[in-house]
Amino acid sequence: MEKLSILIVGAGLAGTSLAQRLLEKQQQVTLIDSGQNNSTAIAAGIINPMVFRRMNKSWRVDDFLKEAIAYYKKLEDDLNIKLIKPLFLRRLFSSLQEKEFWEKRQYEKEYSAYLEILTAEDLNYSLTKNDFGSGRVKQAFWIEAQTYYTSQINYFESLGLLLKENFSEKDFNAEGGIYKDILYDKIIFCCGSNNGEMPYFSDIPIEKTKGQTLTISCKNLPENESLNRKTFVLPLENNTFKIGATYEWEDGSLNTTKEARELLLENFSVISDLPVEVIDQVAGIRPTVLDRRPVLGQHKIHKKLFIFNGLGAKGYLMAPTLAREMAEFLLGEGTISKEVGINRFY
Ligand SMILES: Cc1cc2nc3c(=O)[nH]c(=O)nc-3n(C[C@H](O)[C@H](O)[C@H](O)COP(=O)(O)OP(=O)(O)OC[C@H]3O[C@@H](n4cnc5c(N)ncnc54)[C@H](O)[C@@H]3O)c2cc1C
Incomplete structure (x- = not known):
């Protein structure tokens, strides 16, 4: 060659x-x-094979996911680092319709690789707020970005x-x-x-699509799973979590803002009313089309x-x-x- x-x-x-x-x-x-x-x-480095709103698979996920896992694992081996971890990802449904989409999809051949069949425990999940039940995603991962x-x-x-x-x-x-x-x-x-x-x-x-995330400290929030509704809640260590992210199209700066912090905390309150302390806030810019x-x-x-x-x-x-x-x-x-x-x- x-x-x-x-x-x-x-x-x-x-x-x-x-x-x-x-x-x-x-x-x-x-x-x-x-x-x-x-x-x-x-x-945040989350790899989520689903798009939750209409409960669709992410674009070309069947091709992308296998190759992504192999790519990050090879880097782990070559560079002797830890990079990729399976993520226990739980979607807290935001409506009855979302739950119904899941109920339908879970038996479809195309989706069985990504959606666990709903159980009574999922529907009655009680460790956080849970208005419409919840479901567990298969094959989600976390890359330490x-x-x-x-x-x-x-x-x-x-x-x-x-x-x-x-x-x-x-x-x-x-x-x-x-x-x-x-x-x-x-x-x-x-x-x-x-x-x-x-x-x-x-x-x-x-386009420049700004995103802001918070690192929060919160006691009694599940640490073995990543929750998702309006915001993701990614467990880090010792009762700390990353939550986010915002989507902002008007402001291409890297400034963190009070508005974003309030919005993220408000979104988080849909998941839990537990008291939180904000430890850090960061802003980045996604390149989007x-x-x-x-x-x-x-x-x-x-x-x-x-x-x-x-x-x-x-x-x-x-x-x-x-x-x-x-x-x-x-x-x-x-x-x-x-x-x-x-x-x-x-
Ligand atoms: C808050 C936030 C959360 C996110 N969460 C996730 C997530 O959970 N999962 C996920 O998959 N993706 C996530 N993303 C998206 C992901 O980060 C992007 O898709 C990806 O990082 C884009 O990579 P890139 O290389 O195109 O851009 P960048 O990472 O921006 O890299 C561009 C590089 O070009 C360099 N550069 C630019 N101009 C010049 C120049 N003139 N000379 C020299 N160097 C230059 C810069 O220094 C930079 O290093 C998130 C993004 C943000 C902002």
């Missing part, structure tokens, strides 16, 4: 998973990252493949594929929510330039498969599906 020299701008989930896939294919990879990550490292990001940065740095700097257009010749006097065969932009501030792909409508599909593909004019972005709110589920598909596309071994292709914007 021909060995290409590939520059990846952005070492978040998109950039690092693509770099891993290219290394698997013995390609020459260089990553650039400015160190201002505001999504991959901040994410901060560990993912830090371990990836350390790994690529240790191999000498990471430039810790801000990519600037003035150092770059797009036509020639030359960055700081070094010639690359292909350059992939994986800049997350910073896409609009970058040259070449700023016309691709990647209106049609909720990522964006993969080649620049319409500069043929050496590519984009892999728009991982949205479920990046940890989707990235391993899409990164492989992107790598195959770059090496001429595969095509990009229309659903995620950049051509839908050109």
Whole structure:
């Protein structure tokens, strides 16, 4: 196989998973990252195969999940770290209709891999508020997001493949594929929510969807399961939990706000009236696309330039498969599906 020299701008989930896939294919990879990550490292890292509102499976979950588990487990083995844990995820139904959707779905072949059959204990679950009953999701996972990001940065740095700097257009010749006097065969932009501030792909409508989470301390809340209704409640350790996240489209800043904190506590009160103490609050920005599909593909004019972005709110589920598909596309071994292709914007 021909060995290409590939520059990846952005070492978040998109950039690092693509770099891993290219290394698997013995390609020459260089990553650039400015160190201002505001999504991959901040994410809750929940992998939930379901979309609860209408009780549908997450898009392409049957493909994505298997590959994601294998990808994170391999990183655990290769880097000797703990990254992925099965998550006991309980949905507290928000309406009778939701319960009915579950009752119907649980016997469908397509859903039996993801939904436990409802039991009397689920319906009468009494450790928190429970207006309409609850159900347990199968095959949910938790990725320790901060560990993912830090371990990836350390790994690529240790191999000498990471430039810790801000990519600037003035150092770059797009036509020639030359960055700081070094010639690359292909350059992939994986800049997350910073896409609009970058040259070449700023016309691709990647929105900044701000998300805020709280870390709370709360006694007597179940610590062996993650609850979900209006907010997720992710057990951490010693009676602490992460709750969230908000979806904010008007404010692209990284400021934490009182409004978000109040909203998250109000959402939490649907689950429990137990007293809580807020220990921490963080804000991040998801790179999202209106049609909720990522964006993969080649620049319409500069043929050496590519984009892999728009991982949205479920990046940890989707990235391993899409990164492989992107790598195959770059090496001429595969095509990009229309659903995620950049051509839908050109
Ligand atoms: C609050 C919150 C909670 C979330 N929870 C979950 C969850 O539970 N499960 C889930 O699957 N997903 C979750 N997500 C979404 C997930 O984090 C994203 O899908 C994913 O991290 C996006 O990765 P990315 O690499 O595209 O972007 P980013 O992580 O933003 O990475 C982009 C990188 O590009 C670099 N960069 C940008 N511009 C430049 C430049 N000019 N020069 C050099 N480097 C540059 C930045 O430093 C950054 O490291 C959450 C997100 C948020 C904000």
